[in-house]
Amino acid sequence: MSTPQETPAPPARNGKGGPPLVRLVDAGKRYGAVIALQDINMEVSAGEVTCVLGDNGAGKSTLIKIIAGLHQPSSGTYEVEGTPVSFSSPREALERGIATVYQDLAVVPLMPVWRNFFLGNEVNKGPRMDIPAMKKMCKDELLAMGIDLRDVDQPIGTLSGGERQCVAISRAVHFGAKVLILDEPTAALGVKQSGVVLKYIIQARERGLGVIFITHNPHHAYPVGDRFLLLNRGKSIGYYEKNQVTRDELTGLMAGGAELEQLSHELESAGGAAAEVGRSLEQDVTELGIVHETEGGTSTGAATAATQQEGSSRP
Amino acid sequence: MAQTTEAPVAPPPRADERVGQKSTLARLFARPEAGAIAGAIVIYLFFFIIAPPFRNASSFSTTLYVTSTYGLMATPVALLMIGGEFDLSAGVAVTSSALCASLFSYEFTTNAWVGVVVALALSLLIGFINGWVVVKTGIPSFLVTLGMFFMLQGLNLALTQTITNQVASPDISTLQGFGSAQKVFASSFTIGGVNVRITVVYWIVWVIIATWILLRTRVGNWIFAVGGSAPSARAVGVPVAKMKIGLFMAVGFMAWFTGMHTLFQFNTIQSGQGVGNEFVYIIAAVVGGCLLTGGYGSAVGAAIGALIFGMVNQGIVYAGWNPYWFTFFVGALLLGAILLNTYIRRRAEASV
16 A cells, blocks of 8 residues: 655655655544544655645544554554554654654743753763753754754743744754654744744754654645645545645645635625625635535545545545 | 754854843842742841840751751652642641551550651552552542541541540650660750751751752653643653652651651650641742742742741740731731742743
């Protein structure tokens, strides 16, 4: 069930040739009777960014939890560097180099930046911590990522959201992460801050890490991504390499063509100002080339041609 | 590990325009124990002025002794609070431990040290149960330890009554090993003509150890982390459950230590004593800058909080006031400290 399209893969960086760092094959997750995730295929190799796109409730969090080792897939397989794995805790995933940077779980706000940076991985000198060395390493590592912090002794809660994300990212990089899972790192950020975070994602990629970037914003995903997995209601609605899809197609798919069109109709029929919004939405739909499918199935759009990669998407 | 080799050439160090010059005073006030230090100075001066006997070195030594009996417990209680939990059973646990040592060695006519060891096991077990229930169930420690508080209080009274037919434990001063145990737990020595109780020394040593652990070791880092944000701590691999259970057991350990002091100081233990002391420990920690919500505070602060307690406790006596004023003072101190701490923390956390 592997994706055979290795040929148009992005230019070789380090690690090319070996099996992907992380690969899911037909992975699914059920919570009792609820199917949270079904038949997901994806992979990330060293020096690549795989973006996972999906609206709220699409199954992104479940996917992260599986990769991060919090949950085990209830069907399908999860491979790390070619060997099937079954993690029973995030710690085990971490030992294999899979680090997760959660949206808000990553830091303790009242603790200084350097303490947060080394939390759980303190550098000891005899029975005590080597504090000067830790502060210096923290400062240097942040500088290497291009973050010039005022003072590593300040509580991390006083940093901006973007800076906090970056500290968490550089922490994972410093502690030898091979694969970085970023859970909506740009969700709560402004335009400029998001740009900063995207810059660090690229920097992590250049350092040879595999990055799994979870987002619901195709405008953030497209510039940095090498592969794109689109999720909707727990299912994959497309898995593309960068050269198989355009930004607009991605946006169209994300927006869920049919739903968007229906929404525009609803708004229009509401009349008044809402109708105005509806008309503008409809225009977007047309511009994005979203084809409405009448049989009420999944709405693949103009990108249909590019979809149906063998085994990688299941309508 | 460190992939700093790829680092771009570090920009030349420069003064960052975003850092406002912080005055030394502002830096000092950003520390958790700042409010407590200010309060301690005010209270010391207050009693120094209105109560002439308070000025003697010997009465200050007595004040320190009273302080140390609170301070010994306030130290682990502060660590526990920094770790995000409470222990309401800490006050009666001291009595439980003392009663256990006393009754065990008396009833089985063993060496006093045997009772001491049995009591240690009991105290650690109480701490473990508190911690284990809190960690396993996720029930707030306030409720778990409140339950433990009442259970221990009942056990103290009921078992003592059943075993001895009295409300106090028998005098154990005739037992073998009593003398040596008393030397360890309840002796005193003289420096420059002033009698100093050994608990003062223990207290100061424990405060230093606790401060060192908190600020200089990995365990200290983890204590701050589990209290500041347990999910974050767990996410980076900190053993949250073990840390919390360990902190509860540290409180148990010190309850044993304090209990042993009480036992070998007075030879006998009233089964009803200790009730209410848990609040004194918690208040000392809060006055010393510990946040009720965890993740912030200091052992030195708790020590100063205990000192404030000791000074008020003795100052009222030396000033010749009705001792009932004491609880009023305690309440006022707590309220004042919380207001001050909130204010200080907001300033300390305020973005530049």
